[in-house]
Amino acid sequence: MAASAAAKAAEQPELRRAVTPWGSFSWGYSDVGADIFVGLGLVLGAAAGASNIAFLFAGLVYVCIGLAYTELAAAYPVAGGGQYFVFRGLGDIFGFIAGWAVLLDFTIDIVLFAWSCIDYLSKLLPFLSFTAHPWTHFIIVFAVIAGLALLNIVGVRESSAFNELVSGLDIVSETFILFFGFLFAFEPQLLVHTMQMSWPTPFNLMNGVSLAIISFVGLESISQAAQETQRPASVIPRTSISLILTILIFALAYSNLALGMHAWHPIPLDAHGHAQPLWHYLGNEDNNGAAVAVLAANVPYFGALAALYVPVLGAILLLISSNSGVFGSSRIAYAMSGTQLLPSIFQKVHPKYRTPAVSISVFCGVAIVELIFAALPSLSPPVREIYTRLFRGEDGITFLGDLYAFGAAASYSFVFIALIFLRFNDSQSPRRFKMPFNIPMTYKGNRVEFPVVAVVGFFGIASILVFTMITHEIGRVAGPSWIILGIIGYLFYRKRKRLPVFRSQPHDWRKAQINILQSAGELEMMDEYIVNVRKMDEQRAIHGDVMR
Amino acid sequence: MKRFVQSEGYARTRLVLATLFIVLGSVTIVRAVMGVGLTWKLLPAFVLGAAMIALGAFRYRDYFAARARR
Numbered sequence: 001m002a003a004s005a006a007a008k009a010a011e012q013p014e015l016r017r018a019v020t021p022w023g024s025f026s027w028g029y030s031d032v033g034a035d036i037f038v039g040l041g042l043v044l045g046a047a048a049g050a051s052n053i054a055f056l057f058a059g060l061v062y063v064c065i066g067l068a069y070t071e072l073a074a075a076y077p078v079a080g081g082g083q084y085f086v087f088r089g090l091g092d093i094f095g096f097i098a099g100w101a102v103l104l105d106f107t108i109d110i111v112l113f114a115w116s117c118i119d120y121l122s123k124l125l126p127f128l129s130f131t132a133h134p135w136t137h138f139i140i141v142f143a144v145i146a147g148l149a150l151l152n153i154v155g156v157r158e159s160s161a162f163n164e165l166v167s168g169l170d171i172v173s174e175t176f177i178l179f180f181g182f183l184f185a186f187e188p189q190l191l192v193h194t195m196q197m198s199w200p201t202p203f204n205l206m207n208g209v210s211l212a213i214i215s216f217v218g219l220e221s222i223s224q225a226a227q228e229t230q231r232p233a234s235v236i237p238r239t240s241i242s243l244i245l246t247i248l249i250f251a252l253a254y255s256n257l258a259l260g261m262h263a264w265h266p267i268p269l270d271a272h273g274h275a276q277p278l279w280h281y282l283g284n285e286d287n288n289g290a291a292v293a294v295l296a297a298n299v300p301y302f303g304a305l306a307a308l309y310v311p312v313l314g315a316i317l318l319l320i321s322s323n324s325g326v327f328g329s330s331r332i333a334y335a336m337s338g339t340q341l342l343p344s345i346f347q348k349v350h351p352k353y354r355t356p357a358v359s360i361s362v363f364c365g366v367a368i369v370e371l372i373f374a375a376l377p378s379l380s381p382p383v384r385e386i387y388t389r390l391f392r393g394e395d396g397i398t399f400l401g402d403l404y405a406f407g408a409a410a411s412y413s414f415v416f417i418a419l420i421f422l423r424f425n426d427s428q429s430p431r432r433f434k435m436p437f438n439i440p441m442t443y444k445g446n447r448v449e450f451p452v453v454a455v456v457g458f459f460g461i462a463s464i465l466v467f468t469m470i471t472h473e474i475g476r477v478a479g480p481s482w483i484i485l486g487i488i489g490y491l492f493y494r495k496r497k498r499l500p501v502f503r504s505q506p507h508d509w510r511k512a513q514i515n516i517l518q519s520a521g522e523l524e525m526m527d528e529y530i531v532n533v534r535k536m537d538e539q540r541a542i543h544g545d546v547m548r
Numbered sequence: 549m550k551r552f553v554q555s556e557g558y559a560r561t562r563l564v565l566a567t568l569f570i571v572l573g574s575v576t577i578v579r580a581v582m583g584v585g586l587t588w589k590l591l592p593a594f595v596l597g598a599a600m601i602a603l604g605a606f607r608y609r610d611y612f613a614a615r616a617r618r
Contacts, residue, residue, distance in 0.1 A: 020554075052592035059595070188583035188590070195589050238610060245603040252596040 020230060025239040026167035027225045031218035032247050033170055034321035037314045038116045039215030040254050041291030042401050044283030047208020049198030051279065052191075052255040054208035055215065059248045061464060062216035064457025065412050066244035067435040068419050070237050073223040074433045075422075076513075077232035077520045080335050081223035082415045087339065089418030089425070091504035093490070096341040098414040100486035102332055103363065104479070105217065105407035109325030110367040111374065112214075112400040114144040117318035119289030119397075123297075123311040130396070131286050134378040141371060144322070149364035152326045155353045163320060170317055174250055177296045177306055181257045184300040191260025194279065207471040210405045211398075213464050215251050217408045219243070221324060226520075233522045237433035254292070258282055263298040289397050290314070325367070330359035340505065343493055374399045390473065402468065402475030403482075409465035410483065416458035424448050428532035429513055430525045445539055559611055566607035573600030 047054040072085045080087070083102050087095025115130075118140050122128035130137040200208065222240055226232045263278040270276040270284070278298060282291040293314055297307035334356045337346035350357035374396035377384040422429075427448045438449035469476045494501045510533060517526035552558055577597035580590045 056592040056595055188580050188593070191593075192584050192587070192589050241606055242603065245599050245606065248599045249596060249603065252592050252599065256592055256596065 021235045021239055023164060024222055024225060024229050024235055025243055026164040028219060028222040028239065028243045029167040029171070029246070030163045030317060030320045031221040031324050032216065032243065033167065033250070034113060034314075034317045035215040035217055036247075036250055036254060037120065037292045037318055038112060038289070038397075038401070039212060039251070040258065040295070041283055041288030042211045042398060043208050043215070043255065044258055044279050044291065045285075045288045045398075046200070046211055046283075047205055048200045048279070048283070049195045049259065050200050050205050051208060051212075051283075052195075052252065052259055054205065054212040055251045055255040057209050057460075058212035058216060058464065059251055061213065061457060061460035062219075063244055063248060064435075064453050064460060065216070065415070066219050066240060068415055068454055068457060069219045069223055070240035070244075071431055071433050071435050072415070072419060072422070073226045073240070074233045074236045075429050075431045076516060077226040077229065077236070077522070078516050079226065079331065081220040081226075081332075082411050083332055083336065085223075085422070086411075086414045086418040087341070088509065089421040090414065092339075092341060092500070093487075093502060093504075094414060094418075095339070096336070096490050097483060097487065098411050098418075099332055099336045099341060100483060100490075101407045101410040101414075102220065103329055104482050105404060105411065106325045106329035106332065107363050107366045107370060108400055108404045108407060109217075110145055110148070110322050110329070110364065111141070111371045112397070112404055113318045113322035113325065114141050114148070115371070115374070115397060115400065116289050117144065117315045117322060120293055120311045120314040120318060123290050123293045124308075129286070130289065130378065134375065138371070138375045138379060141375075142368065144319070145364055145367055145371065148323050148326045149360055152323070152330065152360050153350060153353060153355055153357045155355045166313070166316055166320060170313055171246070173306070173310065173313055176302055177292075177299055177310070178250075178253045178257060180302040181261055181295075181299045182253070185261045185264060185298075186257055187260055187262065190262065191256060194259045194277065198277075198279075203471060206467040210409075210464055210468040210471055211401050212251075213408060213461075214401055214404045216247060217404065218321070218324075220328070231522065232520050233430075233432040233525055254295070258291075258295055261295075261298070264300045264303050265298055285395060326360060326364060329363035330356045333359040333363065340494075340497065340499060341490065370400065370403070398472075399474050402472035403478055405464065405468045406472075406475045406479030407482075409461050409468060410479070412461045413458060413465060416454045416461065419454045420451060423451055426509070426513075428529060428536055430528045430532070432525070446536060559614065562607055563611050566604040566611070569600045569604035569607070573597040573602075573604065576600065 043051045043054050069082070073081070076085065076088065078084055081102070083095060083099035086098035090098075115137075118128050118137055119130060122130070122137070127133055128137055128140060219240070222236060222243065226236060229235055258279045261278055263281075267276055267278060267281045270280070276284075278295075281287060282294055287294045290311065293307070293311045296310040297303050299306060333342055333346040336342040337344055337359075346356065346359045346362070348358045349355060377387040378396060419435075424443050427443075427446050434449070435451050435453045437452040439452060440447065440449050442448070468479070491501055499505060513529060514526055517523070517529060574597065577594055580593040580597070584590055
């Protein structure tokens with residue numbers, strides 16, 4: 001029996017470790033880097049003159065999240081990301097809830113980025129504009145999602161080299177936009193003036209903060225790719241820190257530039273025929289889906305060129321991000337199914353293409369339902385009236401942003417708690433990177449370090465979760481409903497399978513950790529782990545003898 | 549691409565960019581203070597400048613660590 005299990009394990013195909021440091025960075029960048037293309041316009045529309053403050057608050061929380069992910073992904077270099085960390089740290093049911101929240105995020109990711117991709121293209125092809133031609137926009141977004149689902153079932157995925165090329169081009173392009181913008185059109189006095197004159201109400205500021213967090217979602221990708229990264233324990237901290245700082249710089253730079261920049265071209269009058277500042281123009285319903293392209297077009301000198309290619313580059317980056325939602329949701333569902341958190345049907349692979357076709361179809365189906373819900377008010381005037389009455393008339397992209405923020409804040413909150421638990425209960429696992437500011441203490445006879453930044457991060461992300469619930473009428477209902485429906489399904493499934501419902505199944509984490517480190521090629525860490533475990537066992541034995 | 553990112557030329561280019569980040573970060577902070585004065589409203593600009601300096605410093609550290617390994 002044991003021999004056959006060993007043979008089966010040996011036969012199981014492993015992911016090839018081919019992701020280099022730059023590959024790991026660009027993998028993360030193609031996911032997180034696309035977020036600012038969506039987030040900028042939404043935050044400007046909500047937080048007005050305090051948009052940079054909203055980005056600052058969300059950005060500082062994101063730094064804490066990034067540090068937590070870096071520590072955990074380097075210590076547990078296995079595919080699964082946040083869901084795996086929570087599963088390991090807090091047990092089965094919380095692992096399920098975190099995974100389910102990540103699944104919500106991935107399905108929203110599919111729609112939101114496909115939607116924004118078409119918004120960016122509409123800057124070159126006006127017939128794709130959502131406000132002018134909602135049906136065309138809806139049908140094209142629908143076709144993009146269906147196409148991505150089909151491509152993923154057939155097994156075609158964008159290559160790592162393509163990701164690297166697009167990420168490289170985007171970094172260069174964004175740097176140029178910011179450079180020309182700050183050099184020729186930015187005025188600090190205008191920034192302060194805008195902040196003074198257009199400071200939002202506390203409600204709108206909270207709304208802005210909750211939307212700003214969507215500009216920082218996607219670090220998950222680096223953890224997801226950990227199982228395919230060469231020497232993950234040393235590479236992941238390097239690439240993660242660079243990515244965290246790069247994204248923070250771009251988000252803060254864009255928001256400050258938008259508030260303090262003189263537009264190079266005359267800005268069209270607003271709907272009431274009044275002159276409007278650039279940030280207002282970027283945040284209105286026509287432009288909030290493609291704010292970076294509009295901003296780039298208004299940059300002196302470089303804007304003429306940027307107006308031509310930024311919509312295309314943005315659309316490609318957003319399409320990659322949308323695809324990573326299709327890929328990520330199916331793989332997380334596949335992994336959760338393997339640990340009996342979801343029914344085994346999600347592990348079913350297509351007989352010909354060997355891809356998790358059921359997972360792909362189900363979660364793309366969920367994405368299409370979300371798309372219909374987001375687009376419906378613009379497609380049908382009676383529905384718009386209902387939305388206005390019930391949900392303050394939130395537009396489609398804001399609805400998607402709400403849910404994206406909810407899913408991210410919920411799963412990140414669990415990751416912080418899992419990190420604290422793992423510091424206490426798995427202090428033997430070597431950590432090549434640790435979050436800064438730790439308080440050393442003794443727990444059950446072991447020396448452990450209490451992570452202060454994780455607590456700060458937890459309160460930060462929890463406050464964003466509260467802001468999302470307070471300010472978003474739809475997010476307040478749809479987000480918790482998704483979680484509650486998932487928990488009901490989970491309880492039903494576990495009971496039917498005669499598995500522990502609220503408790504966890506027994507897991508041999510020591511063996512699992514040795515296998516993880518061995519397959520990662522981190523043999524030094526593996527030896528260190530074995531020595532640490534032995535030491536702890538000896539200490540416990542001595543302690544037990546003394547007690548007796 | 550893969551060969552380029554593993555070359556010494558790429559490492560040096562990153563070093564030049566790191567220097568630029570540090571300079572730009574410092575300029576951002578100094579220009580903000582000189583233009584408007586010390587006010588909390590410029591907090592995002594200060595953090596932006598600090599993040600640029602941190603990214604530059606991180607790349608320097610990365611470069612010297614890689615050189616020490618070689």
